[in-house]
Amino acid sequence: MALLPINKIEKVAESRVDIRQVDVFENSISGDAIVGGKITKFRSQGIDDKADSLQLTVNNDVVEIEKDLHVKGSVRVDNLQYNHASVPKLNVQKALMIDHNEVLWKTELGRSVKKSNLEQLGSLKNLNVRKTLYAAEGRVGVNTEAPSAPFSVNVGGYEVVTKMQDKTTYVGTMVPAPFSIGTDETARITCRSNGDIVLGQEDGKPIKVNFYGSVGIGVKHPQESLHVAGNIKFQDKVFSSGDKAPVQGRWETGSIAWNDKPEINQPVGWVCVKGGTPGSWRPFGLIS
DSSP: OOOOOTTOSSOOOTTTOOGGGOOOOTTOSOGGGOOSOOOOSOBOSSOBOOOSSOOEEEOSSOEEESSOOOOSSOOOOSSOOOSOOOOSOOOOSSEEEETTEEEEESSSBOTTOOOOOOOOOOOOSEEEETTTEEEETTEEEESOSSOSSSEEEEETTEEEEEEEETTEEEEEESSSOOEEEEETTEEEEEEOTTSOEEESOTTSOOOOOOOOSOEEESOSSOOSSEEESSOEEETTEEEEEESSOOOSSOBOTTOEEEESSOOTTSEEEEEEEEOBSSOEEEEEEEOO
16 A cells, blocks of 8 residues: 555545554654654653653743653753752862852852851861951960960950960060959059059058968068068168168168177167158167
C-alpha cells in the first residue's frame, strides 16, 4: 500500500488502516502534523521516558518538575534562586553573597557583616573593635588602637597601663597625671603628678592605716618598727642628732639635738630654749 501524503485533507480513520501496514520513511513525518494525543514509552537518542505519571510541565514562563532533579554533571545558570537548600558541601569560587552583598570569603567575613552571635572561636591573630577594643601583637588596648604597654586603658586622653618595668610589675600612667586607688568612688591612695603620695583626703573623713611590720624612711632595710634616717618633726619640734648643739638653720623652742657621741661628763643632748636661727640651746642630761 502506498503511503498517503501527510498533508492530505481527507483523513484516514484508524479503523480503515492497520498502522502496522504503514511504512514510515525517515524524516517523512513532521511534528507540525501531530496535535494532542498521548505518547507512551517515548525514546530517542537523547531522551528516555520511563515515567508512569506526569513529571515535567513546560509553560511559557516556567518549567515545573514534580519530584527530585538529579544532575550527574554540572549545572550552569545565569541566575539561581531557591527557597530552601540542603547540601553536605558547597564549593564556591570566591565568596558567598546575599542580595549581591559579600557575606563570607575563604579567610574573612564580608564587609556587609555588621553583627554576629559568635559563641566559640579559635585563635585570633588581630582583633579590633572600633573605638573600644584593640588586641594584636601581644598588646591589648581599651579605647585606644595604639596601646603603649601590654595592657592599656585610655580615659580622657590619659593612659593607665600595666607592664613590667625594671623586673617589677608596674600599674600607673604614662604621663605626669594623678593616679588613685579607692573605694566607693573615693580616692584612698593617690599618687600626684609630681610623684607625691597621699593617703586619704585632706578635706575628707580621716582614715586609719594599719601596718604590720617595719617601716623604713630613708632606710632600705629597716631594723625596727620605725627606722628613720634623718630628723623627726613632732608637734613642730624637730628631733635630730649631732656631736654638738646646732649652729645653723631655723629651730623652734623645744627641739632636741641628741648627742651621737656620748661620753662621761658630756650631755645626753641639747634642747632649744628659745627658737630662732639657730636659736638658744642648753645641754641636758649630764652623763656621769
